[in-house]
Amino acid sequence: MFNSFGRIFRFTTWGESHGPALGVVVDGCPPGIALSEADIQPWLDKRKPGQSRHTTQRREPDEVKILSGVFEGKTTGTPISMMIENVDQRSKDYGDIAEKYRPGHADYTYDAKYGFRDYRGGGRSSARETAARVAAGAVARKVIAGVGILGHVVEIGGDRVERFAAHTLGDNDFWCADPDAAKRWEVLLDSVRKSGSSVGAVVEVFASGVPAGWGSPLYAKLDGELAAAMMSINAVKGVEIGDGFAAARLRGEDNADRMRPGAGAGDPPVFDTNHAGGVMGGISTGQDVVCRIALKPTSSILTPVQTITRYGEAVEVMTKGRHDPCVGIRAVPVAEAMMACVLADAFLMHRAQVG
């Protein structure tokens, strides 16, 4: 129910972890935008499992096919249906969890809600669904072509980055812009993986090039939409805009983003700081839109944990299968995609109301 996100730029995802395929229908995309699989595949590749020893060893090519909405290389203004086939499912890995509720997973709650569930690989609650979001996000990026969106991991297992060297992002397996932290995380994650445990992470995403004026008060505020978008990602337990929780510890005069006139006539104003994270009153200020999300440690761990069966019996469960020891890493392209979708939607909403 309500498997759609967005108001004007609106996508609907479908599919389960171990079904034949998963996909997304993107509705409301403007016509005339150049689009092909080649625009989408790189983002899916960024999220793809099995790319380093630090993420799940499930091997999915995640090849996207566009089934509608594009003609002669351009969007037509009609729904864009995209499909990704599931290839490497190994459903037998999951036979054990058909009966046992894994703590931290949606096993118990899906059963409590629906009476039963597709238990293979977590079914609909699996993070595999996020591939569909990434495909939608790739379309969204084309809609807001002037906006750059970049995500990176800022904390793993409580160990935080100390600098932002964007050019080093691709040098490690963690979307980490601090080479020193990347080295420490490598050691940490090897240890975590070997012990069958898992760690949490904090991911930051920012968008530059967003003009002032996007965001629709009051219940489609840019920050409210971002919060909904980010919290809908698997394992996310917290969302911050700008300074976030740290703002609660500032005095008013320290939190104020002072303004100065722009350099030339007609230039937008200059802000001395960006505590607000690029959003005031739910509307973009023209500064970078900055968002951070907290991801809990992967719930699938090799340590046996006390739980119950669907019949209410006490048991222990240990989740074999192939898992990410830190889901935060592969959440980066997903968070980027969700920000792209929120911004594309805000742009179209703005254009609707203000022209």
Next chain:
Amino acid sequence: MFNSFGRIFRFTTWGESHGPALGVVVDGCPPGIALSEADIQPWLDKRKPGQSRHTTQRREPDEVKILSGVFEGKTTGTPISMMIENVDQRSKDYGDIAEKYRPGHADYTYDAKYGFRDYRGGGRSSARETAARVAAGAVARKVIAGVGILGHVVEIGGDRVERFAAHTLGDNDFWCADPDAAKRWEVLLDSVRKSGSSVGAVVEVFASGVPAGWGSPLYAKLDGELAAAMMSINAVKGVEIGDGFAAARLRGEDNADRMRPGAGAGDPPVFDTNHAGGVMGGISTGQDVVCRIALKPTSSILTPVQTITRYGEAVEVMTKGRHDPCVGIRAVPVAEAMMACVLADAFLMHRAQVG
């Protein structure tokens, strides 16, 4: 645009800080629920300005009138329109800000979006709109009568509570459940107010009595809806569910909420911990639903701050008028109301799909 919240239990607010009135239309409320102004007024009174020296001195009786949707003391299933007249407006206090953009306020962004704005008291972006939410929340509470919702302030100006003594909540001006913290905050806020500054706060809200199964995956997940609801409140910059950002620093085995069979046959399972904050996979677990929000310090301060006018000239602005030195205090009933609305909506969605 999009001044409505909720999918089935859906409310629409209207009104500006200094217009003749503000109000809300609550749509989708089930029929046959006993409802009168007496059910709503106490919650508005809880939020009402001017109740202690620690909140704004604007004097608004905030008397609510029900204009429709109730007949012979019961909801009829038709829209419930509620109105609150603005009484103590003093628009002249705000003449200065017609031209100057106050940092941290929506002045600049509203102008950037709409070309002009109702500057009187912040117009639509004023926190006065939250009175309408509190009225909607009072109706929501009746819809989910078995659920108890309670909010309290857990941190002001970086000073955190150390215990939760619920019975002491009413003994101070801060919705604080730690009497020692309340004493410290009193000193702190007196000092802040006298210096013309402001401080931020963290508010926690929890709901008990929510059965397992509420929440609609994927884009109407209970936690996603809560995040949207909370981030739409003025001054909120962060939202956490359960352990929130702290979960990002836990190991998988420490974050797992272990389950045991319930005491008797048919009893729901027992969880040893509630790191998840009562939500797994977007669906309630039956434990308390726990949410925390970070509120930035009030942007209206008596310290002059550098800014620009709407014509782009550099100036200083100092916000006179009557303001809350810490908006987190009066945000408590607002956050409670938003949680009530989210839960009422989740309940009706659940009933729609699952019966």
Next chain:
Amino acid sequence: MFNSFGRIFRFTTWGESHGPALGVVVDGCPPGIALSEADIQPWLDKRKPGQSRHTTQRREPDEVKILSGVFEGKTTGTPISMMIENVDQRSKDYGDIAEKYRPGHADYTYDAKYGFRDYRGGGRSSARETAARVAAGAVARKVIAGVGILGHVVEIGGDRVERFAAHTLGDNDFWCADPDAAKRWEVLLDSVRKSGSSVGAVVEVFASGVPAGWGSPLYAKLDGELAAAMMSINAVKGVEIGDGFAAARLRGEDNADRMRPGAGAGDPPVFDTNHAGGVMGGISTGQDVVCRIALKPTSSILTPVQTITRYGEAVEVMTKGRHDPCVGIRAVPVAEAMMACVLADAFLMHRAQVG
């Protein structure tokens, strides 16, 4: 439930026939449009009861108050709340129908759905609600200022107009553009009223000045939205676009609206005919958008009719009170308003997707 209409230009109505007031919140209106009560009142006056002996004798001034969303004479882009107080209610007239189900009314169905109902004057199902739509429509007209919308009655009691003399519309009590028909209808309606009976009507509404390209396939097609809008008006049982049911009796070659190049370079094409009623594939063609609706005879008649009570007992009911012998007449401004709202919404949707 779902007391809102529209997707971007979206209004929500509230209020019952005999409550203290009724109203509407218009959301999504663009900013900067000149708007005051003087823009709205004339349309309400056009719908107002008690203006001739051919409509209900209830005397309602229907004075509209704008409570929000307008500042210094212009819309601000925030919700426009409008309220109309009920003055002449005479609830005692309706005491009898508290227990008896009037055939053709929503009495039985509201009880069947909700368990009880506000029976005073039909409560929420009363056509009084349409005053709120007329107010919303007045705002919509301002949004699409270049579009002219005109409704007229084309048939009463099976007697059809034979010509369209627009300048004579104001010369009679029926919004009739055929002076001869108007004379016949006067005789007919006097007779109907004296006999305590009622008659049905057909109303036509057309919009000129709509550019080609408005309407969003597939489920927000312009004609689909019009059908939903019109069928939501009390007593409407049929909707036609263009030739409507008559088109079902044409051959393909007779129904084809042949096209020719426009007169000058850049001029839109010229259509020889307008069988389509200005909509092809759900999108406007640039011709007049033409819609017709069938309204059943007023269900409130002075003839006793067999029915049952809410306790299931057989009785007769005769509806005293003040009623329109032909609801089609006062439906004209309501149908105009709904067309205005549909077009304003289509315009904003178009602007969102296509720019």
Next chain:
Amino acid sequence: MFNSFGRIFRFTTWGESHGPALGVVVDGCPPGIALSEADIQPWLDKRKPGQSRHTTQRREPDEVKILSGVFEGKTTGTPISMMIENVDQRSKDYGDIAEKYRPGHADYTYDAKYGFRDYRGGGRSSARETAARVAAGAVARKVIAGVGILGHVVEIGGDRVERFAAHTLGDNDFWCADPDAAKRWEVLLDSVRKSGSSVGAVVEVFASGVPAGWGSPLYAKLDGELAAAMMSINAVKGVEIGDGFAAARLRGEDNADRMRPGAGAGDPPVFDTNHAGGVMGGISTGQDVVCRIALKPTSSILTPVQTITRYGEAVEVMTKGRHDPCVGIRAVPVAEAMMACVLADAFLMHRAQVG
């Protein structure tokens, strides 16, 4: 844009006439309903082209695949994605219409709106999209298992049926319940087809077994939703509920559906007539829900018709390709499907608000 229909039982369609496939995502379906391709295929077969000489000779197997939302033969409460591959496209048939606007088609309006269009077979505006609706409708029928929905053609080319012999519906190629009319239509359609012309039709759909109480006033009234649903079907130009336009020619006393107590205690009331078509005040009465739609003659005819090119030049166009001489025939299963979807949605909405 807005390629979704429904509020709680909500489907989204995608695909063009000559793309690789088309499909639908059904969201909001309750869990635990037995569902397989075998439940859906028969309805698609009913709509399938090429089944008699009276419909298009395009040969599409229209085989549906369920890609998600079903596990071990039952719906899981997650989105049900269904896909139908396009097989027999012959895009070259349509080369001519890339440049010329066919009167009565959406060629001109799509170009006017979007700047260009997928012209192959009408692209998105092709009636092929209705296969997706039929698949959604098949799911909807399972949701409201106690409701029977039946459509039949009541008029072709102005020649109307005179009786309803339900058991004869399958004996002819027209979904005609009057064997005499079926014979006449056979002659008529052979003649129409040979002359390269086309005729319009009127289709009636009714639903039996709908309990009193479904339908959500005011803007999700059952009849309003039906009107939107039906008018969204290709070629539909008119919609009637119950007596429809004929009701406009009745007196109040003749249009009143008199009520009598049900036979036994607790039985629903009995109505003497059903002028209302099973809906009062937007809510079902418990009688058959009756709807009629007018379909214009197929716009694709072999007669050359004057038109313009996309460059504005005057030309003639003659639509070769494979077409239905009377689209009304194959509209029957589509109209049934849309009624099923509207009723399933109304049922879930009712359950949400009233329990």
